[in-house]
Amino acid sequence: METGGTSSSGEGFLSRMALNDNKAGMEGLDRDKINKIIMKFSKGSRFYENEMKKEQQVNQRIERMMLQKAHITEQQLSKAQTQVENMTFDLERVRDLSRVIVHVDMDAFYAAVETRDCPDLKDKPMAVGSMSMLTTSNYHARKFGVRAAMPGFIAKKLCPNLVIVPTNFDKYRAVSAEVQEIFADYDPHFLPMSLDEAYLDISEHLEQRRVWPEALRTHLEEQGDGLQETVEGLSPVLFEDSPSSSSCPFLQDAPGGGAGGDVMVFGTCAEEAVREMRFRIEQKTSLTASAGIAPNMMLAKVCSDKNKPNGQYRLPSNRQAVMVFIQDLPVRKVSGIGNVTEKMLGALGITSCIHLGQEMALLALLFSETAWHHFLEISLGLGSTHIERDGERKSMSTERTFGEMVALEEQFSLCRQLCQDLAQDLQKEALRGKTVTLKLKNVNFEVKTRAWTLPCAVATSDELFAVAKDLLKTEIDNVSPQPLRLRLMGNLNLPSLTATKPKQTQTPIQKNPNTSAETHFTMSALTAPDNMTHAPTASSTEAHVSTSLYWSTEPGTDSLTCPVCFREVNTTDLTVFNRHVDQCLSGVPMEHNIHTDTELERGSSVCEEEVEKEREGEIEKEIAEGERRREEGLMEKGRDPLSRCMLDSLGLRLDSSAGDNKGLLLYETSTTNISLNAVGLNPGSSQSDPRIRPLSPGGPRPMTTPKVESHDPREPALTCPVCQVTQDTDNLTLFNRHVDLCLNQEVLHELEGLASVDCTTHNATPAAHKGQCFI
DNA sequence: GGGGGAAGGACCA
DNA sequence: TTCCTGGTCCTTCCCCC
Incomplete structure (x- = not known):
């Protein structure tokens, strides 16, 4: 028998899906009939399956609780009773009946x-x-x-x-x-x-x-x-x-x-x-x-x-009236007691507030302190008597639900859009936040959140996207070779201050949210100043040092020293500075950002001089061509390439020469200047159906790749463009991972020239450290 | 062991 | 065919000091 607003008909109805009639105007309804209809049209759906899973989890919680209850001794109960009585005494002493x-x-x-x-x-x-x-x-x-x-x-x-x-x-x-x-x-x-x-x-x-x-x-x-x-x-x-x-x-x-x-x-x-x-x-x-x-x-x-x-x-303002009122009140009517708590209390035979009071000692042993304190207050008819408007907002977020989304470019594009929306909202209230959380719900209604805390608060779309896209990329990699099949994406920022200027912390945070044990560097081993920290890595394909360095400032200084070019960058804005470091590491100008950010221009001008002008022109030409094609409508609907900004952030380039293979992306690892093709750009296609042709090794790698051809499954030989070793596989995902690792090795070797590298967290095998190839 | 971040979940309107 | 959005708070786990 279910309690409160939900019911069970003995047909295995999910209590969480059945009619919740805990609402005015819903008394005396034929719940069984209504529930049958709800179940008929819900059963078998992904939503239903997920609800069933959640219900099972709650049932397991209840089982654990009942097991715990079975082991409670009289002595424990009596001790808890004393605790409850003391607490009750304290609460009664400060009961305030003076407010209306x-x-x-x-x-x-x-x-x-x-x-x-x-x-x-x-x-x-x-x-x-x-x-x-x-x-x-x-x-x-x-x-x-x-x-x-x-x-x-x-x-x-x-x-x-x-x-x-x-x-x-x-x-x-x-x-x-x-x-x-x-x-x-x-x-x-x-x-x-x-x-x-x-x-x-x-x-x-x-x-x-x-x-x-x-x-x-x-x-x-x-x-x-x-x-x-x-x-x-x-x-x-x-x-x-x-x-x-x-x-x-x-x-x-x-x-x-x-x-x-x-x-x-x-x-x-x-x-x-x-x-x-x-x-x-x-x-x-x-x-x-x-x-x-x-x-x-x-x-x-x-x-x-x-x-x-x-x-x-x-309700009259006297204790007796309050206690009488509370006695028969169903627990579910109290704000804060929802479906799950109601079910847990119901398993203990508690359905109304009077039961709550009677079983407080037991509740004190089975629930957390916060929870049982709350239950005790309810059982005594106590609540807040001070109405305070929360002066400070705790968080701000935006999320969107959509039909199944598989295409990478759509996912990143949406991520970008969410960052823009959130940035707008943050700026409206002059807020900044340090923790960026990416929320993802897949087509099975499973929700995941991935968060990253920055050393300084951020607010702009670019800053948010720099983190969010890495988090998204990590999740995409985690489910690889399967595509990430999303139905919701959200972006949450936790503001920590309302100042208009970014707060700069002196204590760097060094954590890696990359739970997939993908390759990353522990920057502390580099001969860089102590205040250098490592931000979330993107994927192994992104030459992890890119967009991954964060810096904290020393108080009183108005410039920072780049750990790569060892020159002073005339800025204290960490975002600007980190972009500079990214650039130095990548060896490629972030031309779009530079053109739109004068501070960055100043800060990174030293490194810019070292960038090949020809390549800049080449990149610009490509992007211009991509945009021209886009404007001309050459890109079919749904095959719209990533925005320029997004491409930048991902280190991706549009292959404008792809002809019929529109949607092909070229991946450019900035350090090694290698181009690889990426996959899954056509909506409906997935990563499991990639088209790839490894480039010829050696020599300066081109910015554009030849037209992609399908890989013949009968021909298993794929040659790694980095190590030039033919791989004995036709599994493109495995092959791409191999290339990732090789690329990272190249980055490692390059960095070794600058500093010693701590590879303890590098997930590669010893073979990889020797520059050998493996899958 | 405590503090704090990350992740997940309950709950509300 | 189709099950939201935005916010707060709490719990649990894990890592670091």
């Missing part, structure tokens, strides 16, 4: 806004969202089991007449702003939780209100668009069965109120103040709100759900 906290929640907000603007919808089951996902539904739809967070196509099965209206956040934001203006009159420091929800502390307002003359508590009811009409006509159509719509509080309770009255006078108590607030919201927006009034935020939130929609509930 209000939680206001707009009723089916998005759906109500859409219905208001399109009255045709008022009698129809409708939801806001898309066939993929619904954000909310009206109360007609809820009768069919249609609710928020349900995919539209399932909702359509439950309710074939369902009207799905696309979201219009600009509109909701505008309405929300109107509502918030009213909130501010009651608590200027109110805490908005989302567009449709807020906490207010009206204690001060009530103090003032006590002595307010009636005139200040009088509000005009606008005829035609006012309460009378909304109660019987427009907005509350969503809430015909509302506990309060049948006995409109405004009309009946408010002094001076009455059917058709023009003037509404409200009282001075908390209920009257909240009633007034809701009245004003409705007058201004034609939308209804529900509210809960209680001595703390936790209780206020529960109370606002009590008489939803279009109602309010006040």
Whole structure:
């Protein structure tokens, strides 16, 4: 038997997929019937399979917990009981019942806004969202089991007449702003939780209100668009069965109120103040709100759900009333207890808050300290009494879901786009962040996050992409030879400061997120200053020193010494400096960045002089040609090459001479100046179907490669362009890995000329260190 | 052993 | 055919000092 909002029918229903009716307007539904439909159309899908996996994990957690419970001794229990009692005593001592906290929640907000603007919808089951996902539904739809967070196509099965209206956040934001203006009159420091929800502390307002003359508590009811009409006509159509719509509080309770009255006078108590607030919201927006009034935020939130929609509930501010209220409250109703916690508590026989109190000693032994402290507070009806707007934002992110994406260039291009979007958002709030996290969800709904913390905070698109693309590349390599089949990509930046200038740390961080044991260098062994650190490596194919060096500054200095060219770079901007180092290591100018970054130009001018002008011209010519072809539409849809910036960052070049093999990329390892072809550029194609022809070894390697030809599977001989040894394989992935390792060896040898290299973390075999070839 | 970063997950609207 | 987005907090694991 499942607890709370989910059910099990004994057919192996996943509790996490079954109908969650823990929402107003969903009482008394035929859950079994609804669940059967949900399962019928979910079963067998990748989403379902993943949910099943997650459910199993939760079940295992529960099994472990039960095992742990079986080993608890009386002595342990008694000790824990003492601990709980002490804690309870401490909490009771500071219980604060003096505040009047209000939680206001707009009723089916998005759906109500859409219905208001399109009255045709008022009698129809409708939801806001898309066939993929619904954000909310009206109360007609809820009768069919249609609710928020349900995919539209399932909702359509439950309710074939369902009207799905696309979201219009600009509109909701505008309405929300109107509502918030009213909130501010009651608590200027109110805490908005989302567009449709807020906490207010009206204690001060009530103090003032006590002595307010009636005139200040009088509000005009606008005829035609006012309460009378909304109660019987427009907005509350969503809430015909509302506990309060049948006995409109405004009309009946408010002094001076009455059917058709023009003037509404409200009282001075908390209920009257909240009633007034809701009245004003409705007058201004034609939308209804529900509210809960209680001595703390936790209780206020529960109370606002009590008489939803279009109602309010006040819990008296005394301990006894609070304890009575809490007794029968299902744990799932408490904010912070979700599906998993509910299930775990249910396994212990805990379904309501009274059980929580009774089993606290056991919970103290089975859950973490944070968790059981939270449970104890809930069981005592305690919650926060201070509404504080979080001054400081903790993180900022952006993510996107899409159809299956396999093509590398699409993945990197999207990554770039996300970085641009995030950079824009960061810059809007003048924030910078030190940790860049890449979030990936594959087609099986498995989510992975990969993070990298930088020595200094970053904010620009280029800076973010420099890290994100490495993280992405690492993941692509990790699943190789399989392609990375994505359905979501996100980019998260954790701001650590709000300053407009980058913060420069004095203590370098030296970590390598590359869990795939790919080749990388431990830079500490180089004869470089101690403050040189190693950033995330890209892949073994990227001559790892490229884009991988980060530097921290010494306080008081305004220049840095390049560890490669040993010249002073006149900058303290680490990004600029690291680009300089990248350039020196690669021996290739980062022409695009240089042209757009004057500081970089200054900082790297010394190294630039050493770069062959001819090659610069050649590169520029190639890119110009690539762009020309792009503009001319020669690139077929879906075969659009990587952006210039992306190509740069990856060390990739477009082969404009590829003819029919458009989409071919040339990989250029900057140190060795070797060109290899990369694969999988056509959408739909994958890395498992590459076309490769190794280049002829020796001599200066060309920037462009001859037209690629398919490799004949009957002809296994592939010759490594680096070591020139023929490899006994026709597996192109293996062959490419071999080339990677050889390339890295070349880099190593080059660096050995500058400094000693610590190869302890280099994943190559001893043979590789000797420059020999292997697969 | 403690601190801190990385990764994953729960939960919320 | 199709299961979101953006944010916070917590837990666990692991590495380093």
